Amino acid sequence: MASRTRAPRTAGAYVRRTLVAVYLFMLVVWPAALVVRHTFDGGLENLTTALSDPVVTAALRLTVVVAVWAVVINTVFGVGISMLLVRHEFRGRRVLSALVDLPLSVSPVVVGLALLLAYGGTNGVFGPTLEGLGLQIAFATPGIVMATAFVALPLVIREVVPVLEEVGTEQEQAARSLGAGGWQTFRRITLPSIKWALVYGVVLSLARSLGEFGAVKIISGNLIGQTQTATLVVEQKYQDFEQGSAYATSFLLALIAVAALVVVTVLRPKEDPDGD
Numbered sequence: 001m002a003s004r005t006r007a008p009r010t011a012g013a014y015v016r017r018t019l020v021a022v023y024l025f026m027l028v029v030w031p032a033a034l035v036v037r038h039t040f041d042g043g044l045e046n047l048t049t050a051l052s053d054p055v056v057t058a059a060l061r062l063t064v065v066v067a068v069w070a071v072v073i074n075t076v077f078g079v080g081i082s083m084l085l086v087r088h089e090f091r092g093r094r095v096l097s098a099l100v101d102l103p104l105s106v107s108p109v110v111v112g113l114a115l116l117l118a119y120g121g122t123n124g125v126f127g128p129t130l131e132g133l134g135l136q137i138a139f140a141t142p143g144i145v146m147a148t149a150f151v152a153l154p155l156v157i158r159e160v161v162p163v164l165e166e167v168g169t170e171q172e173q174a175a176r177s178l179g180a181g182g183w184q185t186f187r188r189i190t191l192p193s194i195k196w197a198l199v200y201g202v203v204l205s206l207a208r209s210l211g212e213f214g215a216v217k218i219i220s221g222n223l224i225g226q227t228q229t230a231t232l233v234v235e236q237k238y239q240d241f242e243q244g245s246a247y248a249t250s251f252l253l254a255l256i257a258v259a260a261l262v263v264v265t266v267l268r269p270k271e272d273p274d275g276d
Contacts, residue, residue: 032254038243039251050248058225059233060252066141066216066229067209070148074205078156079198083190085157086164100158103151112147112218119143119219139221144229147215152208159201160194167193196268203264207257 039046050056084090085097103111119137120127130137137143171193175185191198213231220227228236230249237246 035247035250035254039247042244046244046248047251050245050252053245055225055228056230056233056237056245056249059228059230060249062141062144062228063210063230063253066144066148067206069145070152070209071202071206073145073149074153074156075198075202078153078201078205079160079194082157082160082164082194083186086161087169100154104154108147108151108212108214108216109218111150112215115143115147115150115215115219119146138219139223139227141227143219144216144227147219148209148212151212151215152205155204155208156198156201159197159204163194163197164190200264200268203260206260210253210257 081096081100085093085100116124116138118125118127119130121131121136121138122128124138127138135142137146171189172185175189180188211231212229213235216229217232220229220232222228222232222236224236230253234246234249234253237243237249
């Protein structure tokens with residue numbers, strides 16, 4: 001009787017694992033593998049051609065600058081908002097928590113359009129005032145950074161919040177009772193406890209920042225050699241029938257993101273408090 005009961009469960013588990021594996025292969029592995037295969041169709045020619053193209057290299061440099069700034073902004077504000085949501089009770093807390101998830105539910109194109117309406121040079125609400133002060137947001141690097149930081153913000157917060165909730169406040173309260181200040185308590189108690197969650201959130205934010213397209217295309221104006229990021233170059237090169245450069249640029253973006261995830265996964269200790 002036991003063997004008859006066990007067999008269907010084993011078969012069912014096998015079927016579920018197979019379906020999940022097929023789903024992930026068809027949706028993720030196979031398309032990504034096709035990009036890699038087409039990148040190296042002619043050996044290293046596509047890569048060398050792309051890296052010798054000033055349009056591609058300028059876009060890659062801008063993408064790195066934007067991603068770094070977006071990650072720094074999201075790290076600082078992500079940790080601050082996480083601490084606010086977990087360690088403080090205040091009116092509107094649930095509203096703030098819902099707003100944090102807004103970038104995940106709103107189309108990036110809408111985000112780009114909203115930023116353009118707010119900070120556009122001629123028709124934007126704040127654009128003329130800012131330009132009068134010598135600050136250009138739309139169709140410039142600051143606007144691209146804002147759009148990228150917006151769409152990637154929840155990734156840090158949603159990694160840090162569960163860990164803060166899990167570790168509780170006992171150690172922080174003990175540190176304060178011994179005379180530690182707020183910053184000292186955060187640096188010596190809170191930060192070490194959320195370290196790996198923060199690192200993982202930063203890596204996810206970096207990967208998301210490198211791959212942002214919709215919001216960036218609207219707010220940047222897609223000016224070749226000036227405000228064109230790597231994802232926009234991929235679209236342009238593909239439409240201009242320069243598929244080799246498009247594949248190579250896509251491969252480089254994916255390589256950076258995957259490498260960062262792999263490094264964090266390998267280095268992350270199994271005993272860390274946010275689970276493994």
